[in-house]
Amino acid sequence: MAVQMRLFPxxxxxxxxxxxxxxxxxNWEQFKSLYGNQLRPVIIDEVEKMLKCCNPENGFATFICLSCGETKIIPFSCKSRICTRCGKKHTDIWSQELNDILLNVPHRHIVFTVSDRLWPYFQDDSKLQGLLLxxxxxxxQEIFSQHNRKKVRITPGLILVLHPFGDDLKPNFHVHILITIGGLSKKGEWVYINDFIDYSIYRKMWQYEILTNLRKNLPNNPNLNRIIDWCFDNRKNGFVIFAKPTIKGGKRHSTLKYIARYVRHPAISNRRIIGYDGQxxxxxxxxxxxxxxKTLPKLEFIKAVVQHIPDKQFKMIRRVGLYARRSNLKYEIAKQILDPAPKNEVGKFNWRKNITNYTQKDPLSCDKCGEEMHLYKITYFDGSQYKTVGGFDWLIKRGVISYVEGLPNFPTKVKEQAPQNQWCQLCLW
Incomplete structure (x- = not known):
């Protein structure tokens, strides 16, 4: 079932x-030959998963038209953390799910940065990246506890996303945070923060805390200690904190998509790549x-992109405070006080609708007669051989078709199609 990928001009x-x-x-094989020993295993795994995305050799679903018997093959996606196709789906689903749980209260988008001299220490170290978050x-949370209207300790809701690179593909570690404008007190009251907080005052607090934590985690690193001392001596105003305008209503969803755009996506979007001459x-x-x-030699470009693939199991997104999964009771109390966020602002992710919007064509519309197609069977590779589940009995059990005098009410001619490259655009993102 070998499939040759069509290469674009x-x-x-x-x-x-x-x-x-x-x-x-x-290029990929050249890159592995040159840098293979220097690469984390996850880099090779994720790239090669991506290169197999929508390849029918990895399995596919067969959809069938009940009117004419025409079938359509739709390959499975790869779910790689560097796949643009799967990354879009992941971002859409994540932002929609988070949007549904956001409390009905204004939020603030805040960005915490660190000195560029520290970036190399966060690179390839998921423990320190977690420490940053x-x-x-x-x-x-300490800032909000000091600046609320009742001067009491409160628990706000936070969503944090680590961004490890900049537009130029160089490391640039910073943290995006979406936080409620207020929080729940120990008495179960909702307390709003002050209308204005001068975040420049807290730059030193942020600098002190992250540098102190880095020193604790790497106590025997003389180079890091010198950089930490340099930061204290030369960054008198602390590390920069950017506070974006207050976010209300529908803008929350667009902000969630913005801060999550590189969580499962290459460090560069395809639209920013404007030239390739073979070298x-x-x-x-x-x-x-x-x-x-900016122009880079092709293998350096690949290295600049893949170096930012996170380690397996490392979560670049954190939910803290009221939004933490373990804070269900506090979250429910806050929701009762504030009323639930308006529903139906963003619909649930729907593969069919998403593909239709993207291609302007319903993927489950029969190309021959235009009728709706139904999932007929699934073919997958179990590591040693291909297996198939489904068929007529599956359609009957699901109530899609029924028996008529002992025979299924179904066209006698089922036109099976071999997997084709043209279905790649329709894969199960």
Whole structure:
């Protein structure tokens, strides 16, 4: 069942994708030969999963038209943390699920940064990356406890997302936080924070906490100790904290999508890749509201992108305070006080609707007669052989078709199709 991937011509920038650059000219194999011993295993695993995305060899679903017997093959997706196709689905689902639990109260979008001299220590160290998230959450909760209208300790709801890189693909570790404008007191009262907080005052608190925690976690690292001392001596105002305007209503969902856009996505979107000549890659990046172009040798470009793949099991998104999964009781109390956030603001993720919006074509519409198609069977590879579940009995059990005088009410001619590349755009994202 070998399937050959169609390679796009590189004459049109719109056809140049990160996946294309990996596949063309044997670039991925060259990259592994050159850097293989330096790569974390997760990098190779995630890239090779992505390269098999929507390949029918990994399994597929067969849909069938009950009117004419036509079938359609739709391959399975890969769910790789670097796949643009699967990443879009993951971001959509995550942002919609989180939007549904957000309390009906204004939120604030805040960004915590650290000195660029510290970035190398966070690179490839998921423990320190977790420390960055935890410290940011603790500092922000302390700030809100000091600046609420009743001067009491409160528990706000926080969603934190780690962003480990900048537009130019270089490491740039910073934390995006969405936090409720207020929190629940120990007495079970909702307490709003003050209308204005001068976050510049707390830059030193953030700097002190993260540097102190880094020193505790790496006590015998003389180079890090020198950098920490340098930060205290030369960053007198502390590390920068950006406080975005208050977010209300529908803007919360768009903000969630913004801060989660690289959680399961390459460090660069395909639309920013504008050139490939066989030796180098050119892309666009933005810095200080200005756009620039940058050209890298092709293998350096691949390295710049894949270095940001997170370790397995590492969660780049944290829910803290009222939004923590273990805070169900506090969350329910807060929701009763504030009233639930308006529902139906964003519908549940729907694969069929998502594909229809993206391609302007219903993926389950029969190409021959236009009738709706139904899931008929699933074919998967169990590691040693292909297996299939489903068929007529499955359709009957699900109530899609019924027996008529001992025979299923179904067209006699079922036109099975072999998996084709054209279905890649319709894979089960």
């Amino acid at each position: 590189n004459s049109d920038p719109r056809d140049i994708t990160f996946e294309y650059i990996l596949r063309v000219d044997n 935890d410290t940011a959450a603790n500092v922000l 180098s890659v050119t892309f666009i990046y933005e810095e200080n509201n200005k756009k620039y172009t």
